[in-house]
Amino acid sequence: MATVAPPPAAQRRLDRLERIWKEPSGLVGWLTTLDHKRIGILYFFTSLAFFAAGGIEALIIRTQLIGPNGGLVSPEAYDQIMTMHGVTMVFLAVIPMQIGAFGNYLLPLMIGARDMAFPRLNALSYWIFLASGLFIYSSMVGGTAPNAGWFNYVPLASRQYAPGPNIDFYTLGLIFTGIATSATAINFIVTIFKLRAPGMSLNRMPLFAFAILAVSFALVFALPPLTVALTFLELDRALGLHFFDVALGGDTLLWQHLFWVFGHPEVYIIILPAFGIATAIIPTFCERKMVAFPLVALAEILVAFIGFGVWAHHMLAVGLATVTTIYFTAASMIIVIPSSIQLFAWTTTIVTGKPRFQTPLLWIIGFIVLFMIGGLTGIMLAAIPFDQQVHDTYFIVGHFHYVIFGAAVFPVIGGIYFWFPKVTGRMYDERLGKLSFWVTFAGMNLTFFPMHILGLIGMPRRQYTYPAGLGWEFSNLLETLGAYLLAVGLLMVVANLIRSYRRGAPAGDDPFGGDTLEWSVSSPPPSYNFPSIPKVSSPYPMWDREDRDSDAKRLEEGEAVLEGGHETPASTVLDADWDEILDMPSQSWTPFLISVTLLGMFTMLLLQHYVVALGFAVLTGLVLAAWHWKEPQVA
Amino acid sequence: MPLWRAAWLSFTLVGTLALSGCGQQSTLDPHSEPARQIETLWWVMLVGSVIAFGGACYLLVIAWRRPERTGLPVVGDSPRAIEATVAVFGIAIPVVALIALFVYSNVSVIQATEPPAPEETAMTIEVTGSQWWWQVRYPGTPAITANEIHIPVNTRVNIVTEAEDVIHSFWIPQLNRKVDSLPGKPNRVEIFADEPGRYLGSCAEFCGVQHAQMDVAVYADTPERFRAWLDNQARPRPTPPTPLARKGEQVFLSKQCASCHTIRGTSARGEVGPDLTHLKSRETLGALTIPNRKGYLAGWVIDPQTMKEGTKMPALDITGPELQALVEYLERLR
Numbered sequence: 001m002a003t004v005a006p007p008p009a010a011q012r013r014l015d016r017l018e019r020i021w022k023e024p025s026g027l028v029g030w031l032t033t034l035d036h037k038r039i040g041i042l043y044f045f046t047s048l049a050f051f052a053a054g055g056i057e058a059l060i061i062r063t064q065l066i067g068p069n070g071g072l073v074s075p076e077a078y079d080q081i082m083t084m085h086g087v088t089m090v091f092l093a094v095i096p097m098q099i100g101a102f103g104n105y106l107l108p109l110m111i112g113a114r115d116m117a118f119p120r121l122n123a124l125s126y127w128i129f130l131a132s133g134l135f136i137y138s139s140m141v142g143g144t145a146p147n148a149g150w151f152n153y154v155p156l157a158s159r160q161y162a163p164g165p166n167i168d169f170y171t172l173g174l175i176f177t178g179i180a181t182s183a184t185a186i187n188f189i190v191t192i193f194k195l196r197a198p199g200m201s202l203n204r205m206p207l208f209a210f211a212i213l214a215v216s217f218a219l220v221f222a223l224p225p226l227t228v229a230l231t232f233l234e235l236d237r238a239l240g241l242h243f244f245d246v247a248l249g250g251d252t253l254l255w256q257h258l259f260w261v262f263g264h265p266e267v268y269i270i271i272l273p274a275f276g277i278a279t280a281i282i283p284t285f286c287e288r289k290m291v292a293f294p295l296v297a298l299a300e301i302l303v304a305f306i307g308f309g310v311w312a313h314h315m316l317a318v319g320l321a322t323v324t325t326i327y328f329t330a331a332s333m334i335i336v337i338p339s340s341i342q343l344f345a346w347t348t349t350i351v352t353g354k355p356r357f358q359t360p361l362l363w364i365i366g367f368i369v370l371f372m373i374g375g376l377t378g379i380m381l382a383a384i385p386f387d388q389q390v391h392d393t394y395f396i397v398g399h400f401h402y403v404i405f406g407a408a409v410f411p412v413i414g415g416i417y418f419w420f421p422k423v424t425g426r427m428y429d430e431r432l433g434k435l436s437f438w439v440t441f442a443g444m445n446l447t448f449f450p451m452h453i454l455g456l457i458g459m460p461r462r463q464y465t466y467p468a469g470l471g472w473e474f475s476n477l478l479e480t481l482g483a484y485l486l487a488v489g490l491l492m493v494v495a496n497l498i499r500s501y502r503r504g505a506p507a508g509d510d511p512f513g514g515d516t517l518e519w520s521v522s523s524p525p526p527s528y529n530f531p532s533i534p535k536v537s538s539p540y541p542m543w544d545r546e547d548r549d550s551d552a553k554r555l556e557e558g559e560a561v562l563e564g565g566h567e568t569p570a571s572t573v574l575d576a577d578w579d580e581i582l583d584m585p586s587q588s589w590t591p592f593l594i595s596v597t598l599l600g601m602f603t604m605l606l607l608q609h610y611v612v613a614l615g616f617a618v619l620t621g622l623v624l625a626a627w628h629w630k631e632p633q634v635a
Numbered sequence: 636m637p638l639w640r641a642a643w644l645s646f647t648l649v650g651t652l653a654l655s656g657c658g659q660q661s662t663l664d665p666h667s668e669p670a671r672q673i674e675t676l677w678w679v680m681l682v683g684s685v686i687a688f689g690g691a692c693y694l695l696v697i698a699w700r701r702p703e704r705t706g707l708p709v710v711g712d713s714p715r716a717i718e719a720t721v722a723v724f725g726i727a728i729p730v731v732a733l734i735a736l737f738v739y740s741n742v743s744v745i746q747a748t749e750p751p752a753p754e755e756t757a758m759t760i761e762v763t764g765s766q767w768w769w770q771v772r773y774p775g776t777p778a779i780t781a782n783e784i785h786i787p788v789n790t791r792v793n794i795v796t797e798a799e800d801v802i803h804s805f806w807i808p809q810l811n812r813k814v815d816s817l818p819g820k821p822n823r824v825e826i827f828a829d830e831p832g833r834y835l836g837s838c839a840e841f842c843g844v845q846h847a848q849m850d851v852a853v854y855a856d857t858p859e860r861f862r863a864w865l866d867n868q869a870r871p872r873p874t875p876p877t878p879l880a881r882k883g884e885q886v887f888l889s890k891q892c893a894s895c896h897t898i899r900g901t902s903a904r905g906e907v908g909p910d911l912t913h914l915k916s917r918e919t920l921g922a923l924t925i926p927n928r929k930g931y932l933a934g935w936v937i938d939p940q941t942m943k944e945g946t947k948m949p950a951l952d953i954t955g956p957e958l959q960a961l962v963e964y965l966e967r968l969r
Contacts, residue, residue: 075844075944149841155818156801156843161766246819252802253817292721317804317839318815319822322749326741333733337726344725347691348717351698352705365695372691376684379733383680383740385673385748388812389662392804392839456677458660458808460837463847470658470835 010555014531016563021114021528023587032587034119035527039126040105041423046130047097053137054088055487057081062447062483065476068468078464079147080166084140086150087170090266091177092133094408098273099184099219100129102415103212105423107188109518109525110206112197112534112541114568117190120588120627125184127595132177135602139169146170149462151263152233154244154255159237168606171234176602178223178230185219188212194570197517198560198578199536203297206516206539207290210297211276214304215269221308222265229258238608253318260311268307270404271371272300274411275342278364281411281418282346284514285361286353289540292345299338299345306335316384317391325384332382339375343368358512359433363414366441370406374399377452392462395455401448413440413493420497421511425523426504432496440489446482450475515540520548533560533569536576590627594620660835662808666855667827669748669811676744683732690724748812750823756793760784764796764803764816764838766947767845768909768922777899778868781909782922785854787861788831797821804839807853813839828855835923844945850923864916871900872912872968883964886957895948898968908948914968921946933962 006014023029023038033039060081064072073081104122108115116122139145144166148157157167192213196205205213232243233255242248244255283290290296312320312328346368355361377399381387390396420428454475459466466472510519517534518525519542532555535547542548554560562569566584571577601616658664665671697708706712710720753759761772762784771780786792796805798816806813807826814824828834838849856864875881884901887893893903899912917927921943925931934941937958939948953961 075847079844147844153802153841156841161801161843253820292718292725295718295721295725317813318817319820322745326745329741330737333737336733337729340729341721341725343691344721347694347698348707348721351694351707352712352717353698354705355698355702357699357702368695369692372688376688379736380677380680380684383676383736383744385669385740385744385812386676386680388748388814389670389673389677389808391813392841456662457658458662458835458837460806460839460846462841463837465847470660472658 006552007556009558010531010552013555013558013561013563014526017528017531017561018526020563020566021526021586023527029587031592032589034115034123034585034587034591036104036108036116036119036122037423037525037527037529039122040101040103042126043096043100043104043129046126046133047093047101050088050092050133051094051097054085054093055490057085057088059483059487061085062480064464065466066480067477068466068473070465073464075464076147077143079149079462080140080143080145082462082464083146083149083152083170084137087136087146087174089404090150090270091174092129092136094270094404094412095181096129097412098270098277098408099181099188099212099215100126102273102277102412102419103184103188106419106518107191107209107212108195109521109529110516111192111195111200111209112517112530112536113191113195114529114533114562115584116187117195118187120585120591121183121187123588124591124594125180125187127592128180128183128598129177131595131599132173132180132602135176135599136169136173139166139173144169151259152255153259154233154236154252155246157233157255158244159240165606168234168237171230171237172602172606175227175230175234176598178227179598181219182223185216185223188216189220192216193573194579195568196571196576197530197534197536198569198571198576200541200571201575202573203294204536204539204541204576205297207279207293207296207300208273208276208516210300211272211279214300215272218265218269218272218304218307222262222269225258226262229255229262232258234605238605253315256315256318257311260314261308264311264314265304265307267400267403268303270408272304274367274408275300275303277411277415277418278346278367279342280516281360281364281414282349283353283540284418284512285358286350286355287513288349288353289515290345291349291352292341293539295341296345299341302338303335306331306338310335313382313387316387329382329384329387333379336375336379336382339371343372343375359428359430359437360414360418360512362434362437363410363417366437367407367410367414370402370410370444373449374402374406377402390455392460393455394451394459394461397461398448398451398455401451405444405448410440410444416493416497418512419518420500421504421507422518422523422525424501424504425507426500427507427511428500428504429496432492432499436489436492436496438489439492440486443482443484443486443489447479447486448482450478450482454479510542513542515542517541520551531555531561533562535560588627590623593623594627597623658835659833660808660837664809666809666829666832666834667811669825669827670809672744672747673812676740679739680736683736687732750814751791751793751825753793753823756791756825757787758790759793759795760786762794762796762805762816762851763799764805764842764849765799766801766843767838767849767943767945769803769805769838769849769851770799770909773865773868776865776869778865779897779899779910780868780913780917782850782919783852783854783917785856785861785864786826786828787858788828788855790827790858792826794824794826795821796824801842802840803842803849805836805851806839807834807836807851809834810853815840826853828853831855831857845943848922848924848943852919852923867916867969868913872898874900875964875967877963877967879960880964880967883960883962886953886961887964890951890953890957890961891949892951892961911965911968914965916969929962929966932965933958936961936965 064070144164147166235241242250244250309331313332316325459472534551567581570579570582572579597616597620601613604613665674710716763770769782771784796816798818803816804813810826814822834853836851875884895905895907897910920927924943938950939946
């Protein structure tokens with residue numbers, strides 16, 4: 001796509017913006033960056049690496065179970081690998097990929113902002129996420145990885161039954177990573193409420209932003225119960241308190257309640273950004289506005305909200321009072337409604353639009369199909385007697401992989417293809433992209449569909465081995481072969497991206513006819529995102545040609561360019577009227593340093609050197625003081 | 636429509652695959668009223684799901700085949716009609732279907748699977764989960780056994796389950812739903828078997844390194860056979876009939892065996908491991924890990940860690956002749 005050179009007045013302004021916003025290149029640049037796009041890329045590669053680790057763990061699990069009485073790994077190693085697979089995928093791969101990578105890179109671009117509301121906090125989130133991930137994974141070096149499953153039930157996880165440091169890596173590591181996630185969530189809430197381009201009132205906000213907003217609120221409320229539970233457990237383990245000790249008046253079910261008060265909203269936290277990605281891709285490739293836009297926006301918020309009232313459906317076998325189980329399953333059925341609204345909004349948009357079945361849309365259609373299966377089995381699990389029959393069997397494993405792999409990872413991969421041209425400036429390979437979809441789709445179904453049958457015919461989950469003769473061999477064999485096929489499909493995605501990054505055709509600014517603001521800027525976007533703060537008058541700003549033309553004119557006239565410094569505008573919460581101009585900080589070492597001192601603190605807590613840990617805490621305080629010493633500079 | 640054919644094909648595939656896999660631990664081969672009702676519930680939900688899934692896929696197939704089409708089938712392309720379709724299929728129909736499912740499963744079927752009032756059942760059995768085996772007690776009798784539960788056929792049995800250490804879950808899929816075995820908080824579930832036979836189950840809550848080999852079996856016997864079995868279990872151990880067996884008992888009592896195991900009728904009163912008073916009346920060892928035959932038994936005594944890595948039973952430091960006598964003794968505990 002040929003770009004016309006801007007008039008000289010506009011070019012001078014662009015040069016000035018470039019000078020103001022440019023960050024140093026090289027390692028120092030990456031360590032001190034506050035640019036949401038670069039932080040997004042750091043998140044992307046880090047969570048991709050963790051995803052690969054979790055994937056290798058999954059392949060080990062499947063290889064162990066390829067036939068009865070498998071002996072690839074020892075029972076203890078299996079438990080650690082199984083636990084790390086869950087912890088990795090939930091905490092270190094999928095959520096950071098969606099919120100950290102996609103949210104960070106795209107959200108400010110979609111809402112017409114130049115950065116996140118708190119750029120240093122944003123960088124801090126990333127560095128803490130990295131440090132906590134390394135902290136958790138360091139447990140594998142000594143063969144002492146967490147081994148009580150990702151939901152880590154007590155008393156199995158108590159000091160008495162898990163004397164090693166395994167569980168301490170889990171508790172401290174997740175408290176650590178929770179700091180990063182909370183900070184990110186708050187950052188997104190403020191960014192979405194205050195940094196939208198003037199004119200982008202809440203009802204004109206892209207649905208992706210609605211999804212991120214809903215997720216951020218869910219995280220803010222879901223993480224405290226988890227942190228409380230983890231702190232209780234670590235106090236029990238390290239200092240001999242008795243929160244979960246039945247013999248001394250503690251309660252083992254307390255852990256389950258606290259964990260699932262976090263853990264179920266977490267499920268929606270995992271799929272909501274994926275819903276957002278789907279609602280970003282579908283209108284573009286169907287050349288049609290979303291059907292029932294307000295209903296979908298409302299549904300996204302409702303899912304996050306109702307998600308807090310369903311946690312005990314994970315506990316239907318623990319012997320709760322029947323009236324309790326009935327309440328929680330009723331809530332679980334109610335939450336089906338917002339999901340089915342979205343489902344039918346997506347499908348009718350596709351049917352009534354003019355779909356171009358390019359790679360990103362294929363992944364989204366795959367997502368719709370898989371999410372329906374995962375959703376329908378989810379409804380089945382709200383039928384109490386049925387849940388009590390298949391609870392903790394492979395039926396559950398099949399169900400939640402359809403939800404997490406089908407409904408979260410598929411849209412993420414679709415999104416990677418979709419925004420790859422924007423981030424790199426090059427097109428992905430369409431043929432390989434489609435092929436990778438079909439291989440992954442087949443592998444996914446071959447891996448996870450037989451699990452439902454396996455659960456129905458009685459195989460419990462989390463078994464490192466199983467006996468022959470119960471009819472479990474065939475399904476297990478299929479699943480393992482499916483897992484290898486799945487791995488091939490995912491490797492094809494990676495191969496496509498690497499090849500296209502090197503040799504892909506130049507993509508231009510807007511290769512797909514996208515509807516949101518990120519397509520209005522160059523690919524890759526400039527460090528300042530927008531030459532002039534864009535004008536917005538509908539939820540599909542890229543389809544409002546006049547507004548985009550007026551943006552170009554405003555750049556020439558120097559209106560809304562904010563070339564006086566490192567600045568972005570703030571707007572009012574509901575109507576997004578122009579409110580004030582914010583000075584934004586530029587690159588800083590403090591976020592990175594804090595993650596280092598915090599890593600030291602958590603390591604010392606793990607080793608039970610509490611005085612040294614206190615030293616690191618003081619050090620963290622000092623860096624924080626340095627952080628606030630100098631206010632954002634004006635260039 | 637190839638779609639319907641595909642849907643039907645996958646439906647029958649599920650059915651045949653599932654039925655072909657009917658083992659002794661399958662929820663799809665129920666042997667009690669509650670388990671049967673749950674199975675019916677499953678098939679009803681499956682049919683409903685296939686219809687819903689097929690309908691939504693039908694829309695996607697239309698989009699795939701005729702991408703230029705701008706309206707919905709029947710409804711047409713007016714925006715109001717399209718939004719109304721979303722409301723009908725996304726809200727109204729699901730609400731009706733969910734209410735129906737709720738009433739059917741959570742009001743009706745649930746009554747069959749509820750724990751029974753103790754006075755309604757003929758007998759109570761106490762099942763205690765430990766890492767990694769099940770202790771089975773018959774209240775009102777001295778009978779204590781492990782991992783193999785005998786019940787009379789066609790009799791409602793009240794299972795009271797608890798855990799000794801961490802959380803376990805008691806589950807005999809063919810006889811009823813599962814219920815967790817918690818430390819300090821007994822839970823109840825009814826089991827019932829409509830014909831004599833062996834019904835398998837597993838611990839269904841991850842409970843540590845040997846969670847995979849913490850199985851349990853229910854033997855449904857005729858009332859007479861059950862009565863005879865229980866009477867035998869209630870008796871102290873049979874007196875060792877041979878000199879070698881008598882020597883074996885001495886080995887048992889003098890080595891560390893007795894500190895963990897009980898053999899009623901001797902001074903062995905340990906309560907850590909299973910009661911061995913009638914060990915030979917059981918078909919398996921190590922919570923269904925290995926068959927209870929002489930060779931396996933000897934192997935288990937000298938090196939349990941090889942057979943079930945991580946089991947709490949330590950290897951026994953014992954000479955060849957002592958082992959021979961001990962096995963002879965244990966083999967006589969009928």
